[in-house]
Amino acid sequence: MSIPFLDLKAPYAELRDELDAAYRRVMDSGWFLLGPELEAFEDEFARYCGARHCVAVGSGCDALELSLRALGIGPGDEVLVPSHTFIATWLAVTETGARPVPVEPDEHTATMDPALVRAAITPRTKAIVPVHLYGHPADLDPITAVAREHGLAILEDAAQAHGAGYRGRRIGSGTGTATAFSFYPGKNLGAMGDGGAVVTDDAELAESLRLLRNYGSREKYRHEVPATNSRLDELQAAFLRVKLARLDEWNDRRRAVAARYLTGLAGTPGLRLPAVADWADPVWHLFVVRADHRDEARSAFATRGIGTLAHYPVAVHRSEAYTGLGDFWHLPIADRLAGEVLSLPIGPHMSDDDVDAVIAAAREVFAAEKEPAR
Numbered sequence: 001m002s003i004p005f006l007d008l009k010a011p012y013a014e015l016r017d018e019l020d021a022a023y024r025r026v027m028d029s030g031w032f033l034l035g036p037e038l039e040a041f042e043d044e045f046a047r048y049c050g051a052r053h054c055v056a057v058g059s060g061c062d063a064l065e066l067s068l069r070a071l072g073i074g075p076g077d078e079v080l081v082p083s084h085t086f087i088a089t090w091l092a093v094t095e096t097g098a099r100p101v102p103v104e105p106d107e108h109t110a111t112m113d114p115a116l117v118r119a120a121i122t123p124r125t126k127a128i129v130p131v132h133l134y135g136h137p138a139d140l141d142p143i144t145a146v147a148r149e150h151g152l153a154i155l156e157d158a159a160q161a162h163g164a165g166y167r168g169r170r171i172g173s174g175t176g177t178a179t180a181f182s183f184y185p186g187k188n189l190g191a192m193g194d195g196g197a198v199v200t201d202d203a204e205l206a207e208s209l210r211l212l213r214n215y216g217s218r219e220k221y222r223h224e225v226p227a228t229n230s231r232l233d234e235l236q237a238a239f240l241r242v243k244l245a246r247l248d249e250w251n252d253r254r255r256a257v258a259a260r261y262l263t264g265l266a267g268t269p270g271l272r273l274p275a276v277a278d279w280a281d282p283v284w285h286l287f288v289v290r291a292d293h294r295d296e297a298r299s300a301f302a303t304r305g306i307g308t309l310a311h312y313p314v315a316v317h318r319s320e321a322y323t324g325l326g327d328f329w330h331l332p333i334a335d336r337l338a339g340e341v342l343s344l345p346i347g348p349h350m351s352d353d354d355v356d357a358v359i360a361a362a363r364e365v366f367a368a369e370k371e372p373a374r
């Protein structure tokens with residue numbers, strides 16, 4: 001038996017004809033950047049999210065960084081970020097020259113704890129970046145309330161949460177000032193390479209982003225601001241249009257896999273299941289359990305042919321990239337999560353039999369693991 005952590009061939013197998021047609025359409029057009037596919041994708045993704053504007057860029061990292069720049073954030077500013085997230089959330093901040101200020105997560109949802117936000121704000125704070133980690137929305141209402149009080153922008157990192165819902169609203173439908181997405185191949189909506197997008201209801205912000213992604217230029221050879229080059233190309237836009245039409249169906253399948261895990265794994269000793277908050281309609285980018293002996297458990301799954309990962313095994317402030325910056329931070333929850341998180345295989349193309357095989361293996365892995373402790 002072999003169940004990979006992630007199967008990136010299955011989506012192509014299902015959509016081969018449509019993706020091949022999209023490829024040929026773009027190749028035959030001879031138009032590869034800033035063309036009709038990009039425009040159509042931006043319209044379709046804005047509509048999907050329930051936002052007025054969508055600006056598609058080269059990656060999720062760029063979607064975050066350019067949004068911060070468009071919000072006027074740079075050296076001397078502080079931005080609140082979760083202590084427990086993928087490092088890209090922090091990198092986007094440090095690339096602008098601003099300083100990331102970590103906020104510890106709520107223990108149950110692993111997303112930014114709203115109760116800790118206020119204490120992290122200083123006169124230099126300009127924005128808050130809640131991350132809808134693993135596809136589970138952060139608790140936006142109390143975070144937004146504090147942001148309003150202090151005149152701060154909210155930039156949502158929805159790189160793992162395409163289609164997720166917060167209190168009946170879709171993430172990106174004006175839930176924050178702007179919402180950044182990644183189309184990295186393994187994400188719920190994934191391209192055949194890198195890609196990202198920002199959605200917002202703010203027309204001025206969208207216009208700034210259009211400048212920032214294209215050499216600061218609206219008109220050829222007129223450059224209004226210093227900027228970079230970060231554009232979603234026509235091929236990726238055409239592929240993403242095909243896959244966007246399947247996103248809801250594939251998210252539903254992820255929900256079904258997660259529900260099967262939650263039932264099948266209930267009561268397994270040594271394994272704590274992910275919580276779903278009452279405000280959240282998660283899209284299960286990852287199915288993350290917690291285990292005291294995570295690394296041993298990963299090896300035991302591997303010997304049974306089951307691929308697992310840890311998201312993420314090193315807390316961001318412990319990363320080499322932030323040596324010096326984070327040395328004095330005391331972030332015990334981030335540290336503990338980094339040691340405990342264990343991601344089981346999940347995806348829209350997993351069969352019920354695959355899920356049941358992972359459940360059966362988990363029961364063995366954790367039963368065996370308990371023995372030495374007795």
Ligand SMILES: *Cc1c(COP(=O)(O)O)cnc(C)c1O
Binds near residue numbers: 059
């Ligand atoms: C994937 C991811 C990003 C970065 O997106 P890229 O497209 O890989 O640059 C940012 N934040 C989070 C939470 C992510 O999971």
